[in-house]
Amino acid sequence: MPRIKAVVRRYGAYCDVSDSTDDSEKVENPGLSKKHMKHKRRNKHxxxxxxxxxxxEIRKYQKSTNLLIQKSPFARLVKSTAKxxxxxxxxxxxxxxxIAALQEAAEAFLVQHFENANSCTLHRNRVTLTIRDVHLVRKLFNY
Structure with missing residues (x-):
């Protein structure tokens, strides 16, 4: 139960009602003084x-052991392919x-494939992975 009575303002917002209605006695934030209000943390972009x-993001995915593809879409893909x-x-x-074993194998294959493609990219002194690198890896490793 609230200790302070509240009246409903317009548009449904609540307003605190105190014994004194004098605005000079009201304190906005009683826990913080004006000195500490300056150093209040602001959410900055x-x-x-x-x-x-x-x-x-790379470090996050390298640390985790979670699967990268969601389970249910992969299961639907496997079932539709089998059908x-x-x-x-x-x-x-x-x-x-x-299905879990198939997913582990598929993700390991994809990760290895992209690692090889990234090696081709670095060999060409570039940083952006292109479709040419992926095709080259497919030709080299006979996928």
């Missing part, structure tokens, strides 16, 4: 140097562990 956010390959008359069922 920090502009980072170029590449800092990308490097943070296309086997035909519509044969039903194929997958257990959860089988």
């Amino acid at each position: 920090v502009i980072l140097r170029q590449g800092v956010r990308v490097m943070r 296309e390959l086997t035909g519509c008359y044969i039903s194929v069922r997958f257990c959860v562990e089988a």
Whole structure:
């Protein structure tokens, strides 16, 4: 239960009602003095140097062991691919562990593929991965 009575203002906002209505006696923030109000932390939009956010994201994904692709879309992809390959008359069922193993293998393959493509990019003295690098890796490793 609130200790201070409140009256409803216009548009549904609440207003504190005190015994004295004199504005000079009201204190905006009784916990902080004017001296400390200057040093109150403000939410400022920090502009980072170029590449800092990308490097943070890279470190985040390198530290984690979580899967990069979500489980349910990958499971739908596996089931639809199996249905296309086997035909519509044969039903194929997958257990959860089988789909998880397929997902681990697929993500490991993709990560290795992009690492090789990035090596090709660095070999050409560039920093941007292009489709030419990905095609070169496919040709070199016979994917």
